[in-house]
Amino acid sequence: MTFGEPEGYDVDARPRPLGRRNRSQVAAAAACLVLGTGLIGGAVAGSWLTGDADRPGSRGSFAAAGDMWHNVPVDQLFPPTVQGKGAGPGGADRFWTRIAVAPDSGCRDAFDPLLRKALAPVGCERLLRATYTDATQSHVTTVGLLFTTADAAGMTVLADRFDRDRLDRRTDLMPLPYAAEGTAAAGFGARQRAAWAISVLTDAPVVVYAVSGWADGRAVDTPQPAEDAMESGATTAPAQAGLGHEAQGLADRVERGLRKKAGTATERPS
Template identity: 80%
Template sequence: MTFARPEGYDGNARPHPLGRRSRSQIVAAAVCLVLGVGLIGGAAAGSWLAGDSGEKGADSAFAVAGGMWHNVPVDELFPPTLRGEGAGPGDADRVWTRIAVAPDGDCDDAFDPLLRGLLVPLGCERLLRATYTDATQSHVTTVGLLFTDADAAGMASLAGRFDRERLDRRTDLVPRPYAAKDTAAAGFGAGQRAAWAISVLTDAPVVVYAVSGWADGRGVETPLPAEDAMESGATTAPAQAGLGHEARGLADRVERGLRKNVGTSTEQPS
């Protein structure tokens, strides 16, 4: 049985210093060392830069969203016509037409006391509202964008509370509609609220909501959260009329438009 010669011995099995290498071996080793250090350092720097850029980008987008109430035309925040493919009951398409835009203002008259108490601590920088009707002019829906003074942590805190306590489903926390004179929404008051949706955004200092009802001014004893009114097999009048779909569909599309404008505003030229 034979064994390979241990490293450090020459062809005649005479020992030699382990550090002895040929000049070519030394050069090759040095090149590998330089390349390895460069790659590791580059990767670390790239990772740091990428993380820094993402964080700054998120901060920038949050700030841009907060200023949209005075930087973006109302027709972009609340388009004159909104289309909702598959947004109605049974995935039916919807078309909504804007019939009124409220003067921008504060939160004093837009919310019932309990809901106002939840939102006011965020700060009411500006409240924008518009009311839409469906293609048949049977339903009316007010959509609102509440721009707050809160930072990202404040928005995340309230969003977490809404989620934990299911505040978006409490019938004593329904936003008020905007009833504009001489429109299909003229009789759309607090007693006509049939379904609603509300979302506290965490990537923008904005609360988005929508509340829907009938255009004929009929009263509703107990409004429904949009998700309940949209459930398959729901038999209440608001659910049968598709008013949950009206509220959720419009709220979602206004929110998407807001996000699209934030993305456009923060794009950097290549």
């Protein structure tokens, strides 16, 4: 079964097929199509060249984050005091005080050999570190910000590898602490590491880590990744002391501060 073309009426009320258009109508329609396409294309191109580049997580904020090691004051990267509401075991609040800031440096002697090798693909632009103690001065925690030379793709590859191979849980890939003489962390060395956390960011060229231990300098035979030490029912000494929460809580809050600064670093003044 077939259907004929529907009919309309011209100005003299004579029937004509609706599907037909005269040349002037066709030309006008084509012109509108070209103009509309041009306007849409211009709008898309404009979005590429203007504010969209400054969205958090975009190329603009990624580059801005990479410059933060020399553009942002240390007190904004590592605040003198950090509040950890709900960051302790059972949702208890935590409060940390900064007791030492390491001079910004490279990575040559800052990591054990295997961790340095694992991080090598993203390079090392600068390493910033600070050590905190809890309100009771019973625990010490070093937080580090490794600013890499990698692009977003390189950071994603490393993050995927850490996640796939669980490199953040290997005891031979624990970060080193920063021990400062004359502070509660004076005896915080490699043997004193109790719990740790490592986070490879993909929206900034930064690796965030933290490692915690006791302030009295006691050695630890069975260190645990913070994720394990924070599990309900964990009975190891680091878990019972809440040292997993110390490492993860401080790492999370320093990371949040960095993300917040990176997200606003490229905003234009109003």
